[in-house]
Amino acid sequence: MTPRQFKRWRKAMRLHQRQAADQLGLKKAGAVNWDGWRELLGVVHDPKFEVTIGVVGKYIDLPDAYLSVTEALKAGGFAHQAKVNLRWVPSDECESPEVAARLLSDLDGFCVPGGFGIRGIEGKLAALRFARENSIPSLGLCIGSECMVIE
Numbered sequence: 001m002t003p004r005q006f007k008r009w010r011k012a013m014r015l016h017q018r019q020a021a022d023q024l025g026l027k028k029a030g031a032v033n034w035d036g037w038r039e040l041l042g043v044v045h046d047p048k049f050e051v052t053i054g055v056v057g058k059y060i061d062l063p064d065a066y067l068s069v070t071e072a073l074k075a076g077g078f079a080h081q082a083k084v085n086l087r088w089v090p091s092d093e094c095e096s097p098e099v100a101a102r103l104l105s106d107l108d109g110f111c112v113p114g115g116f117g118i119r120g121i122e123g124k125l126a127a128l129r130f131a132r133e134n135s136i137p138s139l140g141l142c143i144g145s146e147c148m149v150i151e
Contacts, residue, residue: 040078049082054103054110056127056144058120060088069113069141091115091123100130107136114142125151 053073059065070086077084087107094100104110104127112124124144128151131138140148 043078043081047077047081047083049080050085051077051082051108052085052087052106054087054089054107056089056091056094056104056110056112056124058091058115058123060090063088066113069111073111089127091120091127094123094127094130097126097130100126103127104130104136105134109137109139111139111141112144112147114144116143121147 055066055069055073057066063070073086074084089103089110091112094103100123110127110131112128121143124147128138128140128148130136132151138148140146
């Protein structure tokens with residue numbers, strides 16, 4: 001969930017607590033169990049851990065191209081009481097081992113999402129090689145998983 005969505009749910013909880021439906025003359029929906037939302041909001045606002053996860057791709061100038069991936073990474077963090085900081089890593093720049101090391105060595109893990117065409121493949125392979133050789137957790141999706149198999 002995005003911060004904006006969390007604010008909406010927090011507002012919904014406050015309106016419910018203030019019995020806004022009665023004040024506005026709206027029909028009540030019945031009893032609401034907010035326990036799950038309270039727990040999730042607690043994790044989002046006060047995480048126990050913090051990790052930095054890289055997204056190694058060629059469309060990093062268009063972050064919406066990986067929106068489902070980034071939201072899934074954040075949701076996975078919430079499930080483990082962690083805040084996930086994302087770092088965008090251009091796959092084109094990871095082609096040499098030295099540059100891959102510079103861009104990836106301080107990450108807690110990274111994801112190589114899908115894409116089309118051959119541009120950036122060498123960088124994805126170099127990034128995955130660096131992850132394998134340095135025991136950095138990595139996840140390949142679509143062509144990223146194919147690159148993992150090749151590597």
